[in-house]
Amino acid sequence: MNSNFVDYVKIRCRSGKGGRGSMHLKHVKYNPNGGPDGGDGGKGGSIILRGNHNYWTLLHLRYQKHIFAEHGGNGGRDKCHGTDGKDIYVDVPCGTVVYNAETGKYVCDVMHDGQEVVLLKGGRGGLGNFQFRTATNQAPRYAQPGEPMQEMTVIMELKLLADVGLVGLPNAGKSTLLSALSSARPKIANYPFTTLEPSLGIVPYRDNQSFVMADIPGIIEGAAEGKGLGLRFLRHIERNSLLLFMVPAESDDIKKEYLLLLNELEKFNPEMLQKTRVLAVTKCDILDEELMAMLKEELSGLTSLPVVFISAVAGYGIDDLKDLLWRELNSESNKIKGVIAEETMVHRDHDTRDFADIEDLDDEDFEDEDFNEDDDEEYVDFEYID
Numbered sequence: 001m002n003s004n005f006v007d008y009v010k011i012r013c014r015s016g017k018g019g020r021g022s023m024h025l026k027h028v029k030y031n032p033n034g035g036p037d038g039g040d041g042g043k044g045g046s047i048i049l050r051g052n053h054n055y056w057t058l059l060h061l062r063y064q065k066h067i068f069a070e071h072g073g074n075g076g077r078d079k080c081h082g083t084d085g086k087d088i089y090v091d092v093p094c095g096t097v098v099y100n101a102e103t104g105k106y107v108c109d110v111m112h113d114g115q116e117v118v119l120l121k122g123g124r125g126g127l128g129n130f131q132f133r134t135a136t137n138q139a140p141r142y143a144q145p146g147e148p149m150q151e152m153t154v155i156m157e158l159k160l161l162a163d164v165g166l167v168g169l170p171n172a173g174k175s176t177l178l179s180a181l182s183s184a185r186p187k188i189a190n191y192p193f194t195t196l197e198p199s200l201g202i203v204p205y206r207d208n209q210s211f212v213m214a215d216i217p218g219i220i221e222g223a224a225e226g227k228g229l230g231l232r233f234l235r236h237i238e239r240n241s242l243l244l245f246m247v248p249a250e251s252d253d254i255k256k257e258y259l260l261l262l263n264e265l266e267k268f269n270p271e272m273l274q275k276t277r278v279l280a281v282t283k284c285d286i287l288d289e290e291l292m293a294m295l296k297e298e299l300s301g302l303t304s305l306p307v308v309f310i311s312a313v314a315g316y317g318i319d320d321l322k323d324l325l326w327r328e329l330n331s332e333s334n335k336i337k338g339v340i341a342e343e344t345m346v347h348r349d350h351d352t353r354d355f356a357d358i359e360d361l362d363d364e365d366f367e368d369e370d371f372n373e374d375d376d377e378e379y380v381d382f383e384y385i386d
Helices: 174-181 228-239 256-266 270-274 289-301 318-327 332-344
Strands: 009-014 025-028 033-038 047-051 066-068 088-092 094-098 106-110 116-120 150-157 164-168 199-204 210-215 241-247 276-282 308-311
Touching: 047 094, 047 106, 066 088, 066 256, 094 228, 106 116, 116 150, 164 174, 164 228, 164 256, 174 210, 174 318, 210 318, 228 256, 228 270, 241 256, 241 318, 256 270, 256 289, 276 289, 276 318, 289 308, 308 318
Parallel strands: 009 066, 047 088, 164 210, 164 241, 241 276, 276 308
Antiparallel strands: 009 150, 025 033, 047 116, 094 106, 094 150, 199 210
């Protein structure tokens, strides 16, 4: 399926290596013993990730298979410093997590607009022989090589940032609710798995205030083990401040269905149970007052869980739902949870089998044609000291 929503990309990244220092002895007319004047090598370019709120998918990186930074220039005579390699800035949407494609290890995370994270650091340039002159060694015939480059194949994975995440079985009315509350227009139809990719909508509230709502494909029993579409998209609600569970009123057992959804989230990531939760019973336009009263009594056993009855089609309970969501989002306890979650969020390492559906990169020859070393000069290694 060729979609504009891209939440996985695989890219081979390489920083620039540092330029070598120059080993040169000054020998000009009227100054035949000028001494060492070899300059330092330039720093290699780094690869830096930068959060950009103007992007909401990784589509712009879909066909960018390689990102290579420039190498540092070599030092020259007359103490000339080599040119520094140009850093490469890669703009990514907020909520991008990076993993090592070969080991599955977590590398870094970009959460805020304008945040910069150094993915691969460029090598430092080597010192020229001018830096090694001493009283007892006034003509050193050696220089320092530049630091080597860093190379890594990475998986960039997007986890949507939203205030409210919609959780429910297929055909629970999630897309209908999102379209009723916001200007988003997700696909709506009367069959399971109508939603095949996450959708974001901005829900307007009183006094020109708003919050962001995220809709993901329906979750079925066993989604945490890979059934249905849940496993791939469950991560998009990992960062939501509040989870809105949606169960249709026509369900045989509303409480059982809610507990099933809760169990799938716990299997996927137990930390998600610490989020604030609200239960919305949807499609209530098919109920009369007597049936609604029975359902309210039945759900009264779900302690500390706010329950609201709504119908997105009929507009029933929509204002009550928005008031409840706004109140829960701005409650003091939810703010404390959000701060703690942001400061203590631990990203789990991936099994490399999770990346099996991502197309492999073509093998390339990475020899550097623009970085040749002269055979007639001698270089020795020295420790680099910060």
